[in-house]
Amino acid sequence: MNAFFVSVEVRENPELVGLPVVVGGSGPRGVIAAASYEARVFGVRSAMPSSTARRLCPNLLFVDGHYSLYQQVSNRIMSIFMSFTPMVEPLSLDEAFLDVSSAARIHGEPEEIAHKIRSTIYKTESLLSTVGVASSKSVAKLASEAAKPRIVAGQITSGTGIKVVRKPDEQAFLNALPVRALWGVGPKTNTKLERLGLKTVGDIAKLPVEVLCGALGEANGHHLHRLAHGNDDRHVEPERSAKSISHEETFETDVTDPAVLHAEIVRMSDAVASRLRSAKLRARTINVKARYGSFETLIRSKTISAPTSNGVQIAEVAAELFDQVDVASGIRLVGVGVKGLSDQSFDQLSLLDGEDGEVQHNRDDVDEVIDEVRRRFGGTAIGPAAAIKESRTASGFTNRRPVIPE
Numbered sequence: 001m002n003a004f005f006v007s008v009e010v011r012e013n014p015e016l017v018g019l020p021v022v023v024g025g026s027g028p029r030g031v032i033a034a035a036s037y038e039a040r041v042f043g044v045r046s047a048m049p050s051s052t053a054r055r056l057c058p059n060l061l062f063v064d065g066h067y068s069l070y071q072q073v074s075n076r077i078m079s080i081f082m083s084f085t086p087m088v089e090p091l092s093l094d095e096a097f098l099d100v101s102s103a104a105r106i107h108g109e110p111e112e113i114a115h116k117i118r119s120t121i122y123k124t125e126s127l128l129s130t131v132g133v134a135s136s137k138s139v140a141k142l143a144s145e146a147a148k149p150r151i152v153a154g155q156i157t158s159g160t161g162i163k164v165v166r167k168p169d170e171q172a173f174l175n176a177l178p179v180r181a182l183w184g185v186g187p188k189t190n191t192k193l194e195r196l197g198l199k200t201v202g203d204i205a206k207l208p209v210e211v212l213c214g215a216l217g218e219a220n221g222h223h224l225h226r227l228a229h230g231n232d233d234r235h236v237e238p239e240r241s242a243k244s245i246s247h248e249e250t251f252e253t254d255v256t257d258p259a260v261l262h263a264e265i266v267r268m269s270d271a272v273a274s275r276l277r278s279a280k281l282r283a284r285t286i287n288v289k290a291r292y293g294s295f296e297t298l299i300r301s302k303t304i305s306a307p308t309s310n311g312v313q314i315a316e317v318a319a320e321l322f323d324q325v326d327v328a329s330g331i332r333l334v335g336v337g338v339k340g341l342s343d344q345s346f347d348q349l350s351l352l353d354g355e356d357g358e359v360q361h362n363r364d365d366v367d368e369v370i371d372e373v374r375r376r377f378g379g380t381a382i383g384p385a386a387a388i389k390e391s392r393t394a395s396g397f398t399n400r401r402p403v404i405p406e
């Protein structure tokens with residue numbers, strides 16, 4: 001999807017069409033979650049501090065993120081993908097791999113399927129997307145990037161929307177790309193490659209693998225050498241199970257009040273529990289994250305005896321863990337997360353035995369009522385009483401961002 005979060009916001013608010021818009025916090029510690037192409041003309045990009053973005057574009061418009069809306073739109077888009085093939089591997093809310101090798105008889109050749117997918121998404125959601133078609137994940141990903149709109153000489157240049165890279169043309173396509181286009185090339189690796197005089201993927205492809213391994217290490221050297229030749233044998237995995245779910249938030253100013261921090265822990269625990277139940281999952285391990293103004297980060301975790309998706313239970317453990325954190329010097333960021341996930345249906349039987357089972361059963365009944373209220377009246381219709389204090393005392397937030405299951 002193209003600038004997904006911002007595109008959804010502009011769709012919902014047509015007066016924003018053609019303006020430099022970002023989704024993200026506008027405070028001094030805010031971070032840009034997504035930027036419109038009009039904002040990118042000024043050099044604004046995702047993950048950039050909001051203060052930097054504002055300096056680059058004084059007229060920048062900030063919009064609060066509506067993550068539940070993005071999730072709903074994403075679910076509908078994923079359903080569109082599933083109507084063409086069951087082999088869909090979501091990477092995030094706005095991106096997925098599709099294996100259409102068995103869909104030709106019904107839907108036509110891959111390029112035709114690509115056109116149908118883009119057309120269906122636009123007709124149903126009024127959102128633009130790009131599709132890369134190739135014989136491997138890595139090349140298809142790069143092809144989709146090549147099909148996107150670009151900023152050239154301070155102007156937005158429309159992309160092709162679809163880029164097909166056929167097997168005989170893969171190496172020529174790869175050779176022209178900059179080295180940073182390859183998966184696994186971050187700033188540090190890019191610097192090392194530049195020291196070797198490697199600027200394009202073609203430069204990497206020509207280099208003996210031994211030299212590459214000597215500079216980057218065996219694993220990374222072989223990895224990049226394979227990708228530079230288009231060698232990627234990973235399959236589309238439609239059943240990617242979540243490994244963790246978490247929620248973290250950054251304060252506008254460092255917080256030292258334990259009551260405010262406790263309220264946030266309770267609220268985030270409830271949010272994590274809600275997403276667990278939505279995914280029909282339970283968790284065994286609960287962790288809390290605290291980051292000081294110095295950016296020093298602490299993580300504490302605890303594994304409980306039986307998996308849970310109950311917000312109160314998660315909050316109790318999270319609060320116990322957070323009590324181990326010294327907050328006197330001020331906390332910049334707090335987070336609650338869970339891992340050790342399992343299917344809710346498989347845990348149910350073992351949890352219904354004895355006194356503990358009765359407690360769990362009561363918790364499940366309450367959770368069902370909470371979820372039904374939220375379905376009918378919205379996500380903010382009901383919540384933990386302990387979190388109410390936050391609205392009166394907390395100093396405000398710049399970056400409320402749920403972390404989507406990995």
